[in-house]
Structure formats: C-alpha cells, structure tokens
Amino acid sequence: MTGAGSLFRDWSLAWRFAIREMRGGLSGFRIFILCILLGTAAIAGVNSVAASMSEALEGRGREILAGDIRFELKQREANTAERAYLDSLGEVAVASNMRSMVRSEDKTRQTLSELKAVDGLYPLYGAFVADPDRPLAELLAERDGVYGALAQPMLLDRLGGKVGDRVLIGDMQIEIRGRIVSEPDQLSDGFAFAPRLLIARDALVRSGLMQTGSLVDNNYRIKLPAGAKSNGEIRREAQAKFPEAGWAIRGSGNAAPALSNNIERFSEFLTLVGLAALAAGGVGVANAVTAYLDAKRGVIACFKSLGAPGRLIVMVYLIQILLIATLAIIGGLAVGAAITPVVGYFLKGYMPAPEGLTLYPRALGLATLFGLLITLAFSILPLGRSRLVRATELFRSQSETGWRVPARYYIAAGAVFMAVAALAVFSAEQRFLAFVFVASTASAFLVLRLVAVGVAALARRVRQVRSPALRLAIGNIHRPGALTSSVILSLGLGLTLLSALALIEGNLRGSLAGAMAEKAPNFFFIDIQNRDIDGFRNVVKTTAPNGDVGSVPMLRGRILAFNGEDVQKRSVPQEARWVLQGDRGITYSETVPENSRVEEGAWWDKDYSGEPLVSFASEEGRQLGLKIGDTVTVNVLGRNITARIANFREVEWRSMSINFVMVFSPNTFKGAPHAWLATLTDHAATPADEQAVMRSVTNAYPGITSIRVKDALDIASNLVGQLATAVRAAASIALVVSVLVLSGAIAAGNRARIHDAVVLKTLGARRSMLTRAYFYEYALLGLSASIFALAAASVASWYVVTEIMELPFRFLPGAALWTLAVALVVTAGTGFLGTWRVLGQKAAPVLREL
Numbered sequence: 001m002t003g004a005g006s007l008f009r010d011w012s013l014a015w016r017f018a019i020r021e022m023r024g025g026l027s028g029f030r031i032f033i034l035c036i037l038l039g040t041a042a043i044a045g046v047n048s049v050a051a052s053m054s055e056a057l058e059g060r061g062r063e064i065l066a067g068d069i070r071f072e073l074k075q076r077e078a079n080t081a082e083r084a085y086l087d088s089l090g091e092v093a094v095a096s097n098m099r100s101m102v103r104s105e106d107k108t109r110q111t112l113s114e115l116k117a118v119d120g121l122y123p124l125y126g127a128f129v130a131d132p133d134r135p136l137a138e139l140l141a142e143r144d145g146v147y148g149a150l151a152q153p154m155l156l157d158r159l160g161g162k163v164g165d166r167v168l169i170g171d172m173q174i175e176i177r178g179r180i181v182s183e184p185d186q187l188s189d190g191f192a193f194a195p196r197l198l199i200a201r202d203a204l205v206r207s208g209l210m211q212t213g214s215l216v217d218n219n220y221r222i223k224l225p226a227g228a229k230s231n232g233e234i235r236r237e238a239q240a241k242f243p244e245a246g247w248a249i250r251g252s253g254n255a256a257p258a259l260s261n262n263i264e265r266f267s268e269f270l271t272l273v274g275l276a277a278l279a280a281g282g283v284g285v286a287n288a289v290t291a292y293l294d295a296k297r298g299v300i301a302c303f304k305s306l307g308a309p310g311r312l313i314v315m316v317y318l319i320q321i322l323l324i325a326t327l328a329i330i331g332g333l334a335v336g337a338a339i340t341p342v343v344g345y346f347l348k349g350y351m352p353a354p355e356g357l358t359l360y361p362r363a364l365g366l367a368t369l370f371g372l373l374i375t376l377a378f379s380i381l382p383l384g385r386s387r388l389v390r391a392t393e394l395f396r397s398q399s400e401t402g403w404r405v406p407a408r409y410y411i412a413a414g415a416v417f418m419a420v421a422a423l424a425v426f427s428a429e430q431r432f433l434a435f436v437f438v439a440s441t442a443s444a445f446l447v448l449r450l451v452a453v454g455v456a457a458l459a460r461r462v463r464q465v466r467s468p469a470l471r472l473a474i475g476n477i478h479r480p481g482a483l484t485s486s487v488i489l490s491l492g493l494g495l496t497l498l499s500a501l502a503l504i505e506g507n508l509r510g511s512l513a514g515a516m517a518e519k520a521p522n523f524f525f526i527d528i529q530n531r532d533i534d535g536f537r538n539v540v541k542t543t544a545p546n547g548d549v550g551s552v553p554m555l556r557g558r559i560l561a562f563n564g565e566d567v568q569k570r571s572v573p574q575e576a577r578w579v580l581q582g583d584r585g586i587t588y589s590e591t592v593p594e595n596s597r598v599e600e601g602a603w604w605d606k607d608y609s610g611e612p613l614v615s616f617a618s619e620e621g622r623q624l625g626l627k628i629g630d631t632v633t634v635n636v637l638g639r640n641i642t643a644r645i646a647n648f649r650e651v652e653w654r655s656m657s658i659n660f661v662m663v664f665s666p667n668t669f670k671g672a673p674h675a676w677l678a679t680l681t682d683h684a685a686t687p688a689d690e691q692a693v694m695r696s697v698t699n700a701y702p703g704i705t706s707i708r709v710k711d712a713l714d715i716a717s718n719l720v721g722q723l724a725t726a727v728r729a730a731a732s733i734a735l736v737v738s739v740l741v742l743s744g745a746i747a748a749g750n751r752a753r754i755h756d757a758v759v760l761k762t763l764g765a766r767r768s769m770l771t772r773a774y775f776y777e778y779a780l781l782g783l784s785a786s787i788f789a790l791a792a793a794s795v796a797s798w799y800v801v802t803e804i805m806e807l808p809f810r811f812l813p814g815a816a817l818w819t820l821a822v823a824l825v826v827t828a829g830t831g832f833l834g835t836w837r838v839l840g841q842k843a844a845p846v847l848r849e850l
Contacts, residue, residue: 044336
C-alpha cells in the first residue's frame, strides 16, 4: 500500500505541476497538434465514411434490391414448379438483364447496351425516375405495335439520337420515349460496361434475343408479406426443395455484396495510408516534444535543484503531452466526423449515403487509439532524455553529449510500437496485407534512419570545398544535433508513398493502353447460336480478311462443391474468392486451349467417353487447395454436374483472349444447349475497319452482341484513374504531414542554429552567405530523401506490379522528376522559411548565455 500510495501522490503532484505550467499556452505544440490532428482525421474520416455507406446499404437494402429477396437464374427461366414456389412466397416481379446491340433505325450506327427488361410490378420498392416523369408502364407500353423504351443519355449520344427516335434491338423496332434519371436497384445489378436501355419484358420476349444459351440473367424479386419467414429460412428451404436449381439467392440485408466488399477493402487501404501519415507525423511529435523540452531545460533544472526525482519530471511532461494529444485527437475526430456528410453530399445520386451528421463509435475509437499510441510511442525517448537534465543548467547551457537514455525507455517505446502494429493488423480483415504494409512502413523507417546515418557519414568524408556556404552546409549535415535524420525520416516516407502510387498507376494504365491492348483481340462476340456460327465466321472473314477468328462453345456454371463439400463452408483466401462468386464461363475442348499449357496431370483423349473430367487453372486451383483427382460440382442450366480434376494448366490471363478457369471433357455436356463465344484479332485494323465489322455482324445477326475490347480497356483505365485520384488525395496528407514535420524539425534545431548564426556573424559572416548555406543544406537533404524515395518506391511498385498484378514493370522518368522537384521545393522552401528568423537574431542576448 505504501508503494501504491507513493505512486498516487507522485501522479497527483505531477498533475498539479502539469496543469499550472500549461497556463502559459501551447505555442510550442502547433506542429504537434497539426500532425496528430491530420492523421487522426484521416483515419476517422475514412472509417466513418465507410461505416456510413455500409449502414446506408443495409438500411436501404430493400430499395437497392427492389425486393425483400431475389432469386437469380442464369441462361434459363424458372420452371413451373420453381415459379409456383416463388409465387407462394409473396408478390413476384421479374426482370431480365443482358448485353445487346442497339442499332439506329437506318442501321448505320450501333452500340453496346446493358439491356434490362421489367414487368409491370417493377419496382417493388423504391422509385424509378424518368424524364418525362410519367408512369413506367405507360412509357414502356406497346402503342400501334411498337413498344417503348427508356435510355441513358450516353446511349443516345452514341447513336446520335434523341427522345422520340426509333431504334432496333434484334430485328424489332422500339421507340425511345424518355431518359433514365435513376434506378432504385442499379447498385445491386453490378458494374455496367455500357449505358442502360430499359424495355418491357414482353418486348424482350418478342425481340428474339432470348435464345438457347443466351447470356441472360433472370431475376425474380419478391415482396414478402408481413410475418413471412426470414431470408435465411427461405434460402435454406429453397435449396432443400430445389437442390439443382442453381439459383443465386440474395436478401435485402446483402443487396450489393460486391460494392460492400469494395467499400471495406478501400477503407482498409486508406486507413493504412492514414496510419502511414500518422506515423510520419510521429516524427513531428518527437521533434515537437524535443523542442518543447529543450525550451524547458531551465524549468527542469529548477525541479532538479529543488530535489524533484527524474520520474516526477517525466510524469509532469507526459501528462502535458497526453493532454495536448487529447485536444489534437478531439479536433481530428471532429474533422473526421464532419467529412461524412460532406462526402455524402457529393455522392448523392451515385451511392447511398446517410443525411446529416452521424457518429460511428468504432471508427472514432480506432482513430483515437492510433492517435494516442503514436503520440506515446514517439514521445517516450524525448521524455527519457528530459530526466537527464542537470541542475547546473541554471547557470550555463550544457551539451547533451554522453547522455544515455535508460534501456527501459527503449523497451517501453518498442512495446508501444508493437501495440500500434498489432492494432493495425487485427483491426483489418485482410490481415496479411495489413501486416505487409505495417512491416514495409517499419522497414522504411529503419532504412531511412540508415540513409540518414549514411548521408551524415558521407558528408563527414567530403574533402574541403572552396565555397564557404557549401562547406558550412556539409558541416551542418553531419554535426551533432543535425537535422539530417529528422528531415530524411519525415520527407522520405511521404515521398515514397506518393511515388509508389504514381509508379503503380502509371504502369497499370500503361499496360491497359499498351501491352494489353497490343495483345488483346479487337472484339469479343457473345450469344452466337449453333446455327449461326458458320455464317458468322464467313461474315467476319469477308469484312476483315486479315483478321484471326477464334471461337469456342460457352456455357455458364456456378461452382457448388469441392469433393462434395459446400464451397460456402470452406475457408477461401481472398485472392481466390472471385472464382466462387457468381457464375463462371465454362467450355469443353478435345485439345489443350491456346494460351494454356498443362502443368500437372494429362489431357484426355479426343474420343474420351468416361466419367466427366475437368481441367482447372493451376494458380486458382492451388489457391483453393485442390489437387489432381479431386471432384468439382458445378450447376449448369439447372443441373448439377460433378467432374474429376484431370490436370492443372497454366493460363495466360494477360493475353485477354479466350480463357476459362475450367475446361471440361466434351462428353460432359454432350447434347446440352449452348451458345458460342468468338474473338476477332486484327492489330492492323483502323477504327473505321472496326466499325465496319461491328456493323456487318450486327446487321447480319442482330442477336449477336459485339464487345469492342478497346472500349472496355478505356473504361478500366478511367476507373483506375478515378481510384488513383482518390488514393493520391488521401496519400497527399502524408506529404502535408511531412512538411509540418520538417517545420517542426527546423523549430527543434533553431536553438543551436541561433547560437551558430550569432557566432558566425560575430566573426564576419554575411547574411547572404548564411542564407546560401542553409539553402544548400536543405537542398542536399531533399536530394538524399528523393533518391531514397525513388529507390524504395521503385522496389515496392515493381513488386506490386509484377508479383500481385502480374504485369510488366517499367520505370517512369516523369515520376522521378516529379519526386525530385517536390523534394527540393519542400525542403529548400520550408527550410528557408523556417530559418529566416534565425538569421535576424540579435547577437547580444545570445552571447550573454555562452
């Protein structure tokens, strides 16, 4: 009890001293406060926005799904028994989605569209808004033998048409009677490659586009009556009654799973970016604490002369630092929380977002923990040095040379850093990526520290130079108490992050516009009927005689089980989940497909007639834990088919040619109805040649959908650019924090620089010479930081591009010049502004202290 009581009295006394001393204001903690505030705001803002969007998705699930529950069937409609069961659940609205070509009435223009056909009950929830604002049934109804349609403005622009014009889908005329303003279920329909065209479902049936093997999704949305079974109970009941239906069942609680997953992943990544900014700000925290305690050396000496123990001094200033950090964190939380309604305002009309200010405790709590831990981690060592100040400081300033911080402070700092890493990893769903990011950041700090030591050592070895200013600058880099470590640490991390993002984006967009575009075919053609395949080939070869036409049979199937085990019950790594999400394109072949080679196992004979066999993509197979001899159960056209894995093959996905995860032996689908998938490759074709091909195919076979690969790559490139802009905006916080840290580092070193400047001016140095010296010093440090940033960013981006994205990597000189320019401007500009006051310091007050 005596020990506990003594400790309590020490903390109580330290609290009183801390509060009294803080009455003088927070002038020395401006940089400290801004660093913590910005980092905390970034983490709180990102997580609050993600939480608000997830909450809105869940809260508006019925509207987004346009029903309480949805049953989706691929390439077929519900049979009589299945439809009777769906009708027994509640009110059923049916919609069909497919991609189709739309042609102008004179057949001179055509474009790809996302065709959606709805019945009279659509939408069961939410509101469909059109221009003109009239009942949907009236706009889509048949008048004088012609059905109506609503189009997104982009589709009209591509066709050069307007409201009131007639267009062709298949061989049927429809009239554009308005524009689509908003669809309640747009998010649940997934990503769209083309503009929407909305028609009545009766019109789609009469158009002839719904044929055997056509890639059409039939969605049955149900409005459940009061007191109905839960979605989970309905799902289990439906699967038990119709085990081979193969339908995908989605409830309103998970209306847009792909969007929810993307929001979560993006928020986790931006949280890590915010943590990197906060870590960079930690250097500013250390500098600010160092500068503050340096200014308090006289006060600390007074404490010492009055008999205060070292631990009491540490307690006093720890309390002050944590109180100031708390104020900064509160400010960061306020800014982060305020970001949510601002983002919601700009996303209105694109994504669901709540209105007004809502607080999300988990997001704010996570930001608070990160802020406090980073503050503590970077403050412990400066606090440890504060207890070493001697009472003789009251009479004469003394050097810290030879002072050693006790080992327990290093242990405590290390423990707090480990807590930061653990929090970052265990608060993320993708823990491996979080671990890699944290480990990379820690490695970057370590390497930056070594770079700073190396730069100082190199400066120490430089021979005498003629220029006094340059000689002084080089001396400042390696002298005791130099800013080298602080500048390189603070600036290096921010520049590395931004440079790596620039290199990754540049390589990805370059691949989409360059290597991928050069290898990729010009067109993909889907929904080619068996009776049309030969005629289709003739039309294409006539229009593009130098082109290479490839074609394969194609079906759609959903993987249900491996070795009889439901895939939904398996633990699947993140990188392989796409294989099991939704339906996959599948095919059969007598021979090994192009762009593939068998890695393990053997291919079946051409006349093979035994049990169904399947060839699985090797990389995806390994990720899913499969081996030769395992079985795969797939639902195709409402029938479960189990095949044994005969071999694994390497697939060249980057070729963007015809590739499949699964290729079956031909006997597996003998007699099954299916369509064909084809490609046309003609790298010498001009845009006019491609338009001619599209026009010839669409006019000859209106039911065949032509997808121009360049258009898809342009969409992907634009999407990459938009994501990169959002990431760079978040990552730029790290650069802002770096500038603040640099300012703090300069402030921390101003005491020593004032002494140096006064002595040098007393000995005859001109102000212009000192200005040049400081400029050279900061320019050299900025150059050193930029060289490291380029090297580290190149390695990191090379790994991401080649190992994760599996794309070719090339160094981008533009990114290098940008990094160098930013580093020089930031360091030289900030350094000059920070030391301007030093150059104007009067000599007398300083000399009296020497």
